[in-house]
Amino acid sequence: MSIQPEQTQQAAQIIDKSQSIVILTGAGVSAESGLATFRDPEEGHWSKYDPMELATIHAFNKDPELVTRWYHWRFTRARDVDPNPGHHAIAALQKHKSDINQSLTLITQNVDGLHQRAGATDVVEIHGTIHTWRCTITNKETPLRNLSFEHFPIPSEAGGLMRPCIVWFGETLPQEALERSFKAMAECDLFISIGTSGTVEPAASFILAAKENGAKTIEINRDPTPNTGFVDVALLGASGQVLPQVLSEIRIEI
Numbered sequence: 001m002s003i004q005p006e007q008t009q010q011a012a013q014i015i016d017k018s019q020s021i022v023i024l025t026g027a028g029v030s031a032e033s034g035l036a037t038f039r040d041p042e043e044g045h046w047s048k049y050d051p052m053e054l055a056t057i058h059a060f061n062k063d064p065e066l067v068t069r070w071y072h073w074r075f076t077r078a079r080d081v082d083p084n085p086g087h088h089a090i091a092a093l094q095k096h097k098s099d100i101n102q103s104l105t106l107i108t109q110n111v112d113g114l115h116q117r118a119g120a121t122d123v124v125e126i127h128g129t130i131h132t133w134r135c136t137i138t139n140k141e142t143p144l145r146n147l148s149f150e151h152f153p154i155p156s157e158a159g160g161l162m163r164p165c166i167v168w169f170g171e172t173l174p175q176e177a178l179e180r181s182f183k184a185m186a187e188c189d190l191f192i193s194i195g196t197s198g199t200v201e202p203a204a205s206f207i208l209a210a211k212e213n214g215a216k217t218i219e220i221n222r223d224p225t226p227n228t229g230f231v232d233v234a235l236l237g238a239s240g241q242v243l244p245q246v247l248s249e250i251r252i253e254i
Protein backbone atom coordinates (compact mmCIF):
# COMPACT_ATOMS: atom_id res chain seq x y z
CA MET A 1 0.00 0.00 0.00
CA SER A 2 1.74 3.18 -1.16
CA ILE A 3 1.62 6.45 0.78
CA GLN A 4 -0.74 9.04 -0.72
CA PRO A 5 0.83 12.49 -1.32
CA GLU A 6 -1.89 14.12 0.77
CA GLN A 7 -0.89 11.95 3.75
CA THR A 8 2.71 13.17 3.46
CA GLN A 9 1.49 16.78 3.19
CA GLN A 10 -0.82 16.33 6.19
CA ALA A 11 2.03 14.97 8.31
CA ALA A 12 4.31 17.82 7.18
CA GLN A 13 1.72 20.46 8.09
CA ILE A 14 1.20 18.97 11.56
CA ILE A 15 4.98 18.86 12.15
CA ASP A 16 5.42 22.44 10.89
CA LYS A 17 2.70 23.78 13.22
CA SER A 18 3.89 21.84 16.30
CA GLN A 19 5.80 23.73 19.00
CA SER A 20 6.87 20.77 21.14
CA ILE A 21 7.54 17.41 19.48
CA VAL A 22 8.46 14.03 20.92
CA ILE A 23 9.89 11.40 18.56
CA LEU A 24 10.17 7.75 19.66
CA THR A 25 12.30 5.51 17.46
CA GLY A 26 12.88 1.78 17.29
CA ALA A 27 15.03 -0.68 15.39
CA GLY A 28 13.22 0.05 12.13
CA VAL A 29 15.01 3.41 11.87
CA SER A 30 18.36 1.60 11.81
CA ALA A 31 17.21 -1.13 9.41
CA GLU A 32 18.16 0.91 6.33
CA SER A 33 21.66 1.24 7.73
CA GLY A 34 21.87 -2.54 7.54
CA LEU A 35 21.21 -3.39 11.21
CA ALA A 36 18.64 -6.15 11.67
CA THR A 37 15.59 -5.37 13.77
CA PHE A 38 14.49 -7.56 16.66
CA ARG A 39 11.42 -9.19 15.24
CA ASP A 40 12.63 -9.62 11.69
CA PRO A 41 14.67 -12.77 11.07
CA GLU A 42 18.38 -12.12 11.73
CA GLU A 43 20.77 -13.29 9.04
CA GLY A 44 24.21 -14.84 9.48
CA HIS A 45 25.87 -16.71 12.31
CA TRP A 46 23.64 -15.31 15.00
CA SER A 47 20.40 -16.30 13.23
CA LYS A 48 20.18 -19.39 15.43
CA TYR A 49 20.01 -17.25 18.56
CA ASP A 50 16.88 -15.42 19.73
CA PRO A 51 17.70 -11.88 20.96
CA MET A 52 14.89 -12.28 23.49
CA GLU A 53 16.87 -15.16 24.98
CA LEU A 54 20.32 -13.53 24.88
CA ALA A 55 19.32 -10.06 26.13
CA THR A 56 18.74 -11.23 29.72
CA ILE A 57 20.79 -11.32 32.93
CA HIS A 58 19.90 -15.04 33.10
CA ALA A 59 21.62 -15.71 29.75
CA PHE A 60 24.63 -13.61 30.82
CA ASN A 61 24.99 -15.47 34.13
CA LYS A 62 24.54 -18.82 32.37
CA ASP A 63 26.97 -18.16 29.50
CA PRO A 64 28.77 -14.81 29.85
CA GLU A 65 31.14 -15.66 26.99
CA LEU A 66 28.28 -16.22 24.49
CA VAL A 67 26.41 -13.06 25.51
CA THR A 68 29.61 -10.96 25.47
CA ARG A 69 30.48 -12.28 22.00
CA TRP A 70 26.92 -11.45 20.81
CA TYR A 71 27.19 -7.86 22.01
CA HIS A 72 30.69 -7.55 20.56
CA TRP A 73 29.26 -8.72 17.23
CA ARG A 74 26.32 -6.23 17.50
CA PHE A 75 28.76 -3.46 18.42
CA THR A 76 31.07 -4.14 15.49
CA ARG A 77 28.09 -4.13 13.13
CA ALA A 78 26.82 -0.80 14.51
CA ARG A 79 30.35 0.65 14.27
CA ASP A 80 30.75 -0.50 10.63
CA VAL A 81 27.50 0.98 9.27
CA ASP A 82 26.50 4.61 8.76
CA PRO A 83 23.44 6.60 9.76
CA ASN A 84 20.85 6.55 6.96
CA PRO A 85 18.65 9.41 5.61
CA GLY A 86 16.08 8.63 8.30
CA HIS A 87 18.62 9.38 11.07
CA HIS A 88 19.76 12.53 9.25
CA ALA A 89 16.17 13.71 8.73
CA ILE A 90 15.41 13.39 12.45
CA ALA A 91 18.60 15.26 13.36
CA ALA A 92 17.79 17.99 10.81
CA LEU A 93 14.25 18.39 12.19
CA GLN A 94 15.60 18.60 15.75
CA LYS A 95 18.05 21.34 14.70
CA HIS A 96 15.36 23.22 12.74
CA LYS A 97 13.00 23.25 15.72
CA SER A 98 15.79 24.31 18.07
CA ASP A 99 16.79 27.16 15.71
CA ILE A 100 13.25 28.58 15.98
CA ASN A 101 13.15 28.09 19.76
CA GLN A 102 10.80 25.14 19.62
CA SER A 103 11.52 21.77 21.21
CA LEU A 104 12.04 18.27 19.88
CA THR A 105 12.83 15.47 22.33
CA LEU A 106 14.25 12.33 20.70
CA ILE A 107 13.58 9.12 22.67
CA THR A 108 15.12 5.96 21.24
CA GLN A 109 14.87 2.29 22.06
CA ASN A 110 17.98 1.72 19.96
CA VAL A 111 21.38 1.21 21.56
CA ASP A 112 23.48 1.62 18.39
CA GLY A 113 24.30 5.33 18.74
CA LEU A 114 23.41 6.08 15.10
CA HIS A 115 21.14 9.01 16.01
CA GLN A 116 24.06 10.74 17.72
CA ARG A 117 26.37 9.98 14.78
CA ALA A 118 23.81 11.71 12.52
CA GLY A 119 24.00 14.83 14.72
CA ALA A 120 21.01 14.39 17.04
CA THR A 121 21.59 15.79 20.55
CA ASP A 122 20.34 15.04 24.06
CA VAL A 123 19.08 11.67 22.87
CA VAL A 124 17.04 9.83 25.53
CA GLU A 125 18.29 6.22 25.34
CA ILE A 126 15.56 4.43 27.30
CA HIS A 127 17.03 0.99 26.65
CA GLY A 128 20.59 2.12 27.34
CA THR A 129 23.57 2.03 25.02
CA ILE A 130 26.02 -0.52 23.67
CA HIS A 131 28.76 2.14 23.82
CA THR A 132 29.10 2.03 27.62
CA TRP A 133 29.77 -1.08 29.72
CA ARG A 134 29.86 -1.53 33.50
CA CYS A 135 31.34 -3.83 36.12
CA THR A 136 28.90 -6.43 37.45
CA ILE A 137 30.25 -5.85 40.99
CA THR A 138 30.88 -2.11 41.30
CA ASN A 139 28.65 -0.84 38.44
CA LYS A 140 31.61 1.38 37.47
CA GLU A 141 31.04 2.43 33.85
CA THR A 142 33.65 2.35 31.08
CA PRO A 143 33.30 3.56 27.48
CA LEU A 144 33.35 0.62 25.07
CA ARG A 145 36.32 2.18 23.22
CA ASN A 146 38.42 1.67 26.37
CA LEU A 147 37.64 -2.05 26.61
CA SER A 148 39.81 -4.83 25.25
CA PHE A 149 37.98 -7.73 23.63
CA GLU A 150 41.04 -9.93 23.95
CA HIS A 151 39.14 -12.25 26.26
CA PHE A 152 35.46 -13.24 26.35
CA PRO A 153 33.90 -12.51 28.79
CA ILE A 154 35.77 -9.35 29.83
CA PRO A 155 37.08 -9.39 33.41
CA SER A 156 36.61 -6.21 35.41
CA GLU A 157 39.20 -4.62 37.72
CA ALA A 158 37.07 -5.55 40.75
CA GLY A 159 37.15 -9.22 39.84
CA GLY A 160 33.73 -9.30 38.24
CA LEU A 161 32.79 -9.09 34.58
CA MET A 162 32.00 -6.20 32.22
CA ARG A 163 28.45 -6.07 30.76
CA PRO A 164 26.86 -3.59 28.36
CA CYS A 165 24.80 -0.75 29.86
CA ILE A 166 21.77 -2.04 27.97
CA VAL A 167 18.40 -2.68 29.63
CA TRP A 168 17.90 -6.44 29.46
CA PHE A 169 14.46 -8.00 29.52
CA GLY A 170 13.12 -7.90 33.07
CA GLU A 171 15.45 -5.04 34.11
CA THR A 172 14.29 -1.56 35.03
CA LEU A 173 14.75 1.34 32.62
CA PRO A 174 17.17 4.16 33.54
CA GLN A 175 15.30 6.47 35.96
CA GLU A 176 16.61 9.69 34.40
CA ALA A 177 15.61 8.54 30.89
CA LEU A 178 12.13 7.62 32.09
CA GLU A 179 11.66 10.96 33.89
CA ARG A 180 12.76 12.91 30.79
CA SER A 181 10.41 10.81 28.62
CA PHE A 182 7.34 11.31 30.81
CA LYS A 183 8.02 15.05 31.16
CA ALA A 184 8.38 15.47 27.39
CA MET A 185 5.24 13.42 26.72
CA ALA A 186 3.21 15.52 29.19
CA GLU A 187 4.26 18.75 27.45
CA CYS A 188 4.26 17.78 23.77
CA ASP A 189 1.67 18.77 21.17
CA LEU A 190 2.91 16.14 18.70
CA PHE A 191 4.18 12.58 19.23
CA ILE A 192 5.81 10.77 16.30
CA SER A 193 6.53 7.01 16.50
CA ILE A 194 9.07 5.81 13.93
CA GLY A 195 10.30 2.28 13.17
CA THR A 196 8.98 0.50 16.23
CA SER A 197 6.59 -2.45 16.50
CA GLY A 198 4.93 -0.88 19.54
CA THR A 199 5.12 -4.16 21.46
CA VAL A 200 7.57 -3.55 24.32
CA GLU A 201 6.41 -1.58 27.38
CA PRO A 202 6.62 1.06 28.64
CA ALA A 203 7.67 2.65 25.30
CA ALA A 204 4.78 0.99 23.47
CA SER A 205 2.27 3.04 25.49
CA PHE A 206 4.00 6.41 25.15
CA ILE A 207 2.07 7.40 22.01
CA LEU A 208 -1.32 6.67 23.60
CA ALA A 209 -0.32 8.63 26.73
CA ALA A 210 0.62 11.60 24.56
CA LYS A 211 -2.66 11.32 22.63
CA GLU A 212 -4.61 11.27 25.90
CA ASN A 213 -2.74 14.46 26.86
CA GLY A 214 -4.13 16.08 23.71
CA ALA A 215 -1.13 15.65 21.40
CA LYS A 216 -1.43 14.95 17.69
CA THR A 217 0.07 11.56 16.73
CA ILE A 218 1.96 10.38 13.66
CA GLU A 219 3.33 6.88 12.99
CA ILE A 220 5.97 6.12 10.34
CA ASN A 221 6.55 2.37 10.09
CA ARG A 222 7.08 -0.25 7.42
CA ASP A 223 4.26 -2.42 8.79
CA PRO A 224 1.04 -1.70 10.71
CA THR A 225 1.36 -1.86 14.53
CA PRO A 226 -1.15 -1.93 17.44
CA ASN A 227 -0.98 1.91 17.37
CA THR A 228 -1.73 2.35 13.65
CA GLY A 229 -5.50 2.32 14.13
CA PHE A 230 -5.66 5.41 16.39
CA VAL A 231 -2.92 7.76 15.19
CA ASP A 232 -3.85 10.95 13.33
CA VAL A 233 -1.55 10.09 10.39
CA ALA A 234 -0.06 6.65 9.65
CA LEU A 235 2.62 6.58 6.93
CA LEU A 236 3.38 2.96 6.05
CA GLY A 237 6.82 2.93 4.50
CA ALA A 238 10.56 2.96 5.07
CA SER A 239 11.60 5.80 7.37
CA GLY A 240 14.73 6.55 5.33
CA GLN A 241 12.49 7.34 2.36
CA VAL A 242 9.40 8.76 4.07
CA LEU A 243 11.08 11.21 6.47
CA PRO A 244 13.04 13.12 3.79
CA GLN A 245 9.82 13.38 1.72
CA VAL A 246 7.89 14.77 4.70
CA LEU A 247 10.63 17.29 5.55
CA SER A 248 10.94 18.42 1.93
CA GLU A 249 7.27 19.45 2.12
CA ILE A 250 8.28 22.02 4.78
CA ARG A 251 11.57 22.89 3.06
CA ILE A 252 13.83 21.33 5.68
CA GLU A 253 16.91 20.07 3.89
CA ILE A 254 18.89 17.14 5.30
Ligand code: APR
Binding pocket: 025, 026, 027, 028, 029, 031, 032, 037, 038, 039, 040, 051, 109, 110, 127, 194, 195, 196, 197, 198, 199, 200, 220, 221, 222, 223, 224, 225, 237, 238, 239, 240
Ligand atom coordinates in the same frame (compact mmCIF):
# COMPACT_ATOMS: atom_id res chain seq x y z
N1 APR B 1 11.44 1.90 8.15
C1 APR B 1 10.45 1.97 9.08
N2 APR B 1 10.07 0.92 9.85
C2 APR B 1 10.73 -0.24 9.65
C3 APR B 1 11.76 -0.40 8.71
C4 APR B 1 12.12 0.74 7.94
N3 APR B 1 13.10 0.69 7.00
N4 APR B 1 12.21 -1.68 8.76
C5 APR B 1 11.47 -2.31 9.71
N5 APR B 1 10.58 -1.44 10.23
C6 APR B 1 9.62 -1.66 11.32
C7 APR B 1 9.04 -3.04 11.38
O1 APR B 1 7.84 -3.08 10.63
C8 APR B 1 8.77 -3.20 12.87
O2 APR B 1 7.44 -2.81 13.20
O3 APR B 1 10.35 -1.48 12.50
C9 APR B 1 9.74 -2.21 13.55
C10 APR B 1 10.83 -2.90 14.34
O4 APR B 1 10.21 -3.58 15.39
P1 APR B 1 11.09 -4.45 16.41
O5 APR B 1 11.98 -5.35 15.64
O6 APR B 1 10.11 -5.02 17.39
O7 APR B 1 12.04 -3.38 17.12
P2 APR B 1 11.63 -2.38 18.25
O8 APR B 1 10.21 -1.91 18.10
O9 APR B 1 12.67 -1.33 18.30
O10 APR B 1 11.75 -3.27 19.56
C11 APR B 1 11.54 -2.60 20.80
O11 APR B 1 12.18 -4.61 21.95
O12 APR B 1 13.57 -6.34 21.56
C12 APR B 1 13.35 -5.26 22.40
O13 APR B 1 14.82 -3.86 23.58
C13 APR B 1 14.49 -4.31 22.31
O14 APR B 1 14.47 -1.94 21.92
C14 APR B 1 13.92 -3.16 21.49
C15 APR B 1 12.45 -3.23 21.82
